[in-house]
Amino acid sequence: MTTTTPLDKTLPLGKTGLSHSTIFWVGFCVVIAVLAAAPLMLPEFWRRFLTEVLIWGLLAMSSDLLIGYTGMISFGHSAFFGLGMYGAGAALLLVSPPNLWLAILFGLAGAAGAALFVAYFSTRLRDIYFAITTLIFSQIFYVIIFTWTNVTGGENGLIFTRPHLSIPFIYDARFTTTTMHWFVLAVVTASYLILRRVTQSPFGMVLQSIRENEPRTRAIGYPVARYKMVSVMLSGLFAGLAGVLYAVQNEFAAPNFVYFLTSGDTVIYNVIGGIGTLVGPIVGAGFFQLARELLARLFGDQFPYLIPLGLVFIVMIIFLPQGLLGFARRWLNR
């Protein structure tokens, strides 16, 4: 129920006499208010579920910067997500007492390293070549993490304890599921606002012109390669942030999350929700996770939920490539 609330933003499209930005920001506040109030009403399981949807949504949103705005499909976002996870894990295990902000810093540093590597090599290539090389690079990180057992714990991953939610000199308390949710919501909201600002800035406009016509953008005189690298780095940083949040919420880092399937899920969220909208991927993540949960409840845990969801995905690519929120794309980006 609550996961579909971002749709509210697209409702007041009619001639209400209010300006676009009034409607947008009122809708925005309503959605945030609903999401913030949700954990007070939901049972424990769905509270955690909603938090996870937000985290997956952040990952998908970061990838949308590449897919939807720069026109490059990344099949390697699991690497950034995973490095964020392991970076947070390193901070939480090495430094005592565990510090939340240090975990975020370490996670971002890890993701930035991976993003720099991927950006430097794979932005030399375009379209499908970019997609393939990002996939292969994410597998490099997977193999390293999986086999370097001394440092990363190999197949077992790392287990650590959750840090306190601390704002220096003001607040210091253990995370509860509710404060965790609010913290994640705050981070995701801030990320959305930053990414929205970025995509509407002159920099974001250049990214979109690369998507529309790369040779022309280059001919006008923009250093396309540098813009692409920055967009991959930026996208990687936000993906790493999602990884940190996931690690803090679940208190572990596992190689499974660096594996290709995470990247694949990210792409699915984007396509289902609607690329180039930033909020679409969050809706897509919600739709996907909700469908998965419902299928598991209806047909049992062993049910191969990816078969029906994969079919939905294929059908959407053929008949609805704009995704669920595609109809509101222009409106959301204005």
Next chain:
Amino acid sequence: MDAVGHFFHSIPFDLIVIQTVNGIVAGMILALIASGLTLIFGIMDVVNFAHGELFMLGAYMGVIVIATTGNFWLGLVASALIVAILGAAIQILTLRPLIGRDPLNTILATFGISLVLQNYALWQFGPVSRKIPEPISSHFILFYLEYPWYRIVIAVLSAAIIGSFWLFLKYGKYGIWIRATAQDRIMAQAMGIPVPWVYTGVFAIGAAMAAASGVLFAPTTGVDHSMGLDWVLKAFIVVVVGGMGNLGGSIAAAIFVSLLESYAAIWMDPSQAVIVSFVVLILTLLFRPTGLFVSTPR
């Protein structure tokens, strides 16, 4: 001087020979997979993400047919035919509506197909890996190893399949259709070649080659639902290193990468030897982004 001599002395000659044979065998299987992949890309502009799953399904079809008939070679042929029909159906249902759209749409669609096929296999056949007995059980002595003849047969058969496919492309009527479509699809259509059906045929041929390599490879390890991803990744590396859409380059790159990997396995853990092929890919991207085995950089 002494250090250099010591280095050469420390290279185990027998291991090098064994790993050369291993590398060539693995390389021929990889070449068979990659040539289907590069064919589909070269002609249809489709990066077939589901290629590894066709390989995996081919192996499963082989398991089923061999279990019922007991004949390996019948299994090989039947599996190739079944997967070719499946490939044709997939192409007609999902890729044909996407002709003329951005190639990125096709990579997404084939990714969806690979998800569906992989999870279908997991659901249908379960997570336990299946075995196919080697059809030829005799061995020959390679230093201290009893090396199975079957592996040599794999390499020779793969080479034969690729070779006959090349002859078909060169001299067969439909092979000429395929090459004409690859060269200029609008002109080919104007000449009366049914281009959409050529696409379907090419996809079916690529699928059949993947299935055949799946059956050939199955006896050396097991068959399970996730075997496709490793191979499709390797095939992607090979196809990029060899030059996208370049058949000869893919085959050369397949053998090159496999040889390097098996040499690396002398000193490293096999699961880490994969990194060598990643390094080859990175170096290729740095210095020859159009592919190592392309004579004239485009």
